[in-house]
Amino acid sequence: MKLKYSLFTRRAFLNGLLGGGAAALAAMFIGPAVKFIFPPYREPDEVKLPAADAASLRPGEARSFAWGNKPALLKRAESGSLQAFVTVCTHLDCNVTYKPELRKFYCACHQGWYDENGINIAGPPPRPLRRLGVSVEGDVLIIRRQA
């Protein structure tokens, strides 16, 4: 169907074309600038520690290590198996501390508590602490991301 009159004036059409072109041009520059302000970061796939570090741990004892930029903790459970946790509170990202005498993790920021297996038990934390996989290969202890 052919309309008898135009829906746009010529001026509106040209203004739209010009404005749209300017917006596209701006987007071409803003896109890369936005990319620039987010630096790349990859979490480690695995962290290697000397197995001797773990061998000296008695049940209930723990030692800390770095998981990329985050603090983490290697702990021997009462059952004798090794556990690894990212010791960052699941509430608002504060670093938690392990209190061996209470067998609990504690976050000082908003008084959050986790039990010895990293399960949130009191205070605001919504989820358990993140667990990492532990395996021993020869004299190396390998800490891996857990699915």
Place this chain on the structure above:
Amino acid sequence: MNRLALWLDDRLGISAVLEFMTKKDVPQHRHTIWYYTGSSILLFFGIQVVTGVMLALYYKPTLQAANASVARIITEVPLGWAVRSVHSWSASFMIAAVILHLLGNVFTKAYRSPREATWMTGVLLLAVTLGFGFTGYLLPWDSLSLAATKVGTDLPKAVPVVGVWVTKLLRGGEDVTGDTISRFFIVHVCVLPLAILAVLGVHLFLIQRHGMSLPVKAEKQGERAAPLPFWPNFALREAGVWLVLLGVLVTVAVLFAPGLGPAANLMAPAPAGIKPEWYFLFMFQSLKLFPARILGASGEEVAVLVMMAGLLLVFLLPVIDNRPAERKGRIVSWFVAAAFAYTVAMTVWSLM
């Protein structure tokens, strides 16, 4: 001399501004005292600019040097401890003045038509001012400032979809690191100052455009004395207020200089008894009280959304309170008073 003045005026048009200033009136009534809060903010802002530039001469925004450079400022640089103390205290005084300014305008309902935009630019200035406080708190890089920044930058994560990106944008990555210091520093000394000058320019222009607001009662009943000329009468009184505030600020800064904890360790547990700056305490206390799960959402999701809704309500207050002299206006006043009481109660509770 006179010819030089005329020549300049031909080019700059200053006489029009001066004439406006000499004709500007300040109304006098029972609530005139609130008019002084605005210029008090300007005083503290000016002090922040001057002392901030001074501190930046020595401060180094890197992971290795940040804490040590602040230690150098307060132990080695002549009067560095005093400059840093004035900067820190003046920040608190500025925010206190901002809060008083906001309360004064709420209780006299100064945001009534046609001053809605003045109020809204004021709320933007409040947000920028809190941004100054938040970014500045990290810069000394001790364990307290690290924990506060981890929490503050983690909060946006609770916002659906965009939240994770906001956190990355603020931190410069997944975690708070040395990149976060550089980022907070440049935002504190460049981005926010540009933003505050732009918004402040509009805010001050709008105040001149509409003139000083009158409280509802003073407007209705003509319950007011003859207005005071801004120049020189009101300006002289403001100068007196500035002098007193300056004296109090310097006294407090000299007697109670802030300390500096050991350099923050990214791997260390958060220290016991952490607290944010006093003006964020009510949020801090609320976050502690929110349960882990509320109706399927996490506690912090609900908390963040409530805070955002609160800020939006404050921003839109002139639109909500559009019949200030009627029953609706009184209901709004009661809600505002209740919100204020909640904030004070939470702050006091967090101090106990």
